[in-house]
Amino acid sequence: MRWLMDWLHNFMAGRRGMDQLSFALLLCYLLLALLSRIFWLLYLPLGLLSLVPLAFALFRTLSRDLARRSAENEWFLQRLRKGAAWFRTQQMKFRDRKTHRYFKCPNCSNTLRVPKGKGKICITCPVCRKEFIRKT
Ligand SMILES: [Zn+2]
Structure with a gap:
């Protein structure tokens, strides 16, 4: 062997x-x-x-x-x-489907988690500081 x-x-x-x-x-x-x-x-x-x-x-x-x-x-x-x-x-x-919504940052495409049911809010990306408005 x-x-x-x-x-x-x-x-x-x-x-x-x-x-x-x-x-x-x-x-x-x-x-x-x-x-x-x-x-x-x-x-x-x-x-x-x-x-x-x-x-x-x-x-x-x-x-x-x-x-x-x-x-x-x-x-x-x-x-x-x-x-x-x-x-x-x-x-x-x-x-988290009942409590949070997930969005993609339009600038750096980082995924962001936002609490649900807050109406239209301004979201600031923690990575690139880009602000965008979404309905939660
Ligand atoms: Zn970003």
């Missing part, structure tokens, strides 16, 4: 290995492969489609172009963080 570990260690030297994007691609492959088994009419198209993220994950894991793979992963993580932030905002909006 030792020789196998040594060989693998040498083989992976200087290569990217797994990162978050490759992991997400593998999950994508598993999901598509699972769906192709559930919907048997789509077995072939989904089965073939599932090979795309699998091939890309394999290519990225074995790639020696570390700078480019790193940039791809960073791009992916940025999208992931944005998505998570959007989801958190939706959760907060739902939680």
Whole structure:
């Protein structure tokens, strides 16, 4: 078993290995492969489609172009963080739907939370100090 570990260690030297994007691609492959088994009419198209993220994950894991793979992963993580932030905002909006309203600053697009039922009020953005009038 030792020789196998040594060989693998040498083989992976200087290569990217797994990162978050490759992991997400593998999950994508598993999901598509699972769906192709559930919907048997789509077995072939989904089965073939599932090979795309699998091939890309394999290519990225074995790639020696570390700078480019790193940039791809960073791009992916940025999208992931944005998505998570959007989801958190939706959760907060739902939680406060009876007591507060949410507005976007027209200047810096920062999200602002304002108490509901105060009529027309002037809102000052705490980030950029822009004032705008909204009905709450
Ligand atoms: Zn603002």
